[in-house]
Amino acid sequence: MKISIAMATYNGESFIQRQLESIAQQTSPPAELIVCDDGSTDSTVNIVDDFSRSALFPVVIVKNTKRLGFTANFLQAVRMCHGDLIAFCDQDDEWLPHKLHRILEMSRGSDALLFAHADELIDRNGDSMGIICPNDRPYRKFIRLNDFPGHAIVFRSDLLEMTANSLTSSKYKEVAGDVEFGHDVLLVEIANAMGKVHFTPDVLVRWRFYSGPDHAPPSLSGPPPRTWVSFSDWLYPSDLAQSYASAASFHRKHSILLSCVLRDLVLYGGDTAAACAKLTKSMNLLARRAEVMELRARFYGPLSRKARIKLMLQGAAIGQYQNAKGGVGMHNALRDLIACLFKVKRIQRPIPLGSPGT
Numbered sequence: 001m002k003i004s005i006a007m008a009t010y011n012g013e014s015f016i017q018r019q020l021e022s023i024a025q026q027t028s029p030p031a032e033l034i035v036c037d038d039g040s041t042d043s044t045v046n047i048v049d050d051f052s053r054s055a056l057f058p059v060v061i062v063k064n065t066k067r068l069g070f071t072a073n074f075l076q077a078v079r080m081c082h083g084d085l086i087a088f089c090d091q092d093d094e095w096l097p098h099k100l101h102r103i104l105e106m107s108r109g110s111d112a113l114l115f116a117h118a119d120e121l122i123d124r125n126g127d128s129m130g131i132i133c134p135n136d137r138p139y140r141k142f143i144r145l146n147d148f149p150g151h152a153i154v155f156r157s158d159l160l161e162m163t164a165n166s167l168t169s170s171k172y173k174e175v176a177g178d179v180e181f182g183h184d185v186l187l188v189e190i191a192n193a194m195g196k197v198h199f200t201p202d203v204l205v206r207w208r209f210y211s212g213p214d215h216a217p218p219s220l221s222g223p224p225p226r227t228w229v230s231f232s233d234w235l236y237p238s239d240l241a242q243s244y245a246s247a248a249s250f251h252r253k254h255s256i257l258l259s260c261v262l263r264d265l266v267l268y269g270g271d272t273a274a275a276c277a278k279l280t281k282s283m284n285l286l287a288r289r290a291e292v293m294e295l296r297a298r299f300y301g302p303l304s305r306k307a308r309i310k311l312m313l314q315g316a317a318i319g320q321y322q323n324a325k326g327g328v329g330m331h332n333a334l335r336d337l338i339a340c341l342f343k344v345k346r347i348q349r350p351i352p353l354g355s356p357g358t
Contacts, residue, residue, distance in 0.1 A: 001107060002031035003100050003154065004083030008073040008183070010038040012091035013047060015208060018126070020051045022094045028101040029057050030087070036062045036077040038070070044091070068169060071176070074150070074183030076169040084157055085115075088150040088183060092208045093119075094126070099204040103154045112198035114155045114191035116148040120203050124210040135201050146197045150184035151205055159187055162268045166260035175260065176253045185254075186261060189282065193275035235335060241300040248293035255286035289326030291318065296328070299336065308340045 005023065009016065023033065033055070035048050045063060052059035060080065068076065078086050085107060087100070099117075106115050121129040134142035142148065165171065167186060191197045237243075262279055265272040292315065299311045319325030321333045 001085065001104055002083040003028075003085045003087055003103065004081035005030045005033045005087050005089045006074060006077035006081055007033065007035045007089040007091060008038065008070055008077055009035055009040060009044050009048065009091045010070065010073075011040045011042045012044045013040075013042040015092035015124075016044055016047055017051075018094050019089070019091055020048065022097070023089070024051075024055060025097045026095065026100045027097050028104055030100060031083045032058045032060065032081065033089075034060050034062070034077045034080045036064065036073050036080075038064050038073045039067045068173065069178060069180055071180050071183050072169040072172045075167060075172055078160060078183075079168060081157070085154050086157060086160075087154040090151045092210075093151055094122070094206040094208070096204050096206070102200065102202055102204055106198055106200060107156075110198055111196060112156075112191075113159055113194060113196040114153055114187065114198070116146075116153045116197060116199045117204040118201050119152050119205040119207040121209045122206045124208065126206070126208070128206075129209065132203060133207070135203075143199060146188070146192045146199070148184070148188060148199070149207075150182060151207060153184055153188065155187055155191065159190060162190070162272070163261055163264045166257070166264045171260060172257070175256050179250060179253055181250075181254060181257070186257060189258070189279065190261065190265075190275065193278040193282075194272070195274075236300070236339070241297050244293045244297035244300060248290045248297060251286045251293060252290035255283050255290060258283040258286065285326045287326075288318070292320040292326055292328065295320060300339070305340060308336075312336050312340055 007019075023030065037045050037048070045061065048059070048061055052061065062076070062080070064073065064076075074088060078088075085103065087103070089095075102117070103115050106112075118132055118135045121131040121133060123129055131139075133139045134148075160167065163186075188197075258279055262276055262283065265276050265279070295311060295315050295318075299308055299315070303311070315321070315336075316333075320327045321330050323329055
């Protein structure tokens, strides 16, 4: 059983040397390391190139001529891997020496398609933050939902065979454009739908957390600093319509990507029927949520009171306050009701809501 490592890099000179050293110290070395650089302007590529000369395993370096974004870049890297198992690798973490060995142990005699593990959060200096995710109580919901970040998963190459036309760098850019879903999201969704995820509470990675919400789930970064704002500004921020419009685009594109995956799974055949049914349900829920977000983007645009009341009733009819139907929960009904009954400040016009394919 061979393990390939897929690493996406971009201006990572600050920490990549430590990550590479942790890979070199693996008790079960990888079969190969594929590094796709997304146009770094610092010394990242030089550091990887120097490492490749002394590495005891092949190191392939690809330099993108055009920036892809981290999701498409990771998908490009995994498509170049030849191993039976593929491990995502960030440029700024540190692997424990037995990570790959432990994954190999888990894979023996298991039919799981995706293997996940816990990690310890460290700061930019490499000091522990005293948080083990997702083992610690505040984060156990990630275990319950089988929702794991890319650096904490290793998957079988079978998943790439099942999604030969959908989970590619070019298809992702065609559908999602510059929207970043994360390279792990769809793979985790597919493995979950098939009931083939194997999690171990063993800590196998030291996850460097230093860049705010973009580097870790918001629940791990704690509440934002408190600042004084009026009640009106808190309830109706100036970018509310824009936020809903962006969310609509995000959910719509996610739904379309899932539809592409579903076409691949149907062609692949095998025992994917149950997974297809679950993913179809998820796809439809995402499409409905996109519809709700589009309606709410219009609701919080520059409308009259009468137009807002009409949109609120229309939204209620399609279940915009019911979570099970892709809605935003009943607590938002009160906000909308206040916006209908009282004059709220005009909120900036949302971005144009294009066709479902945008």
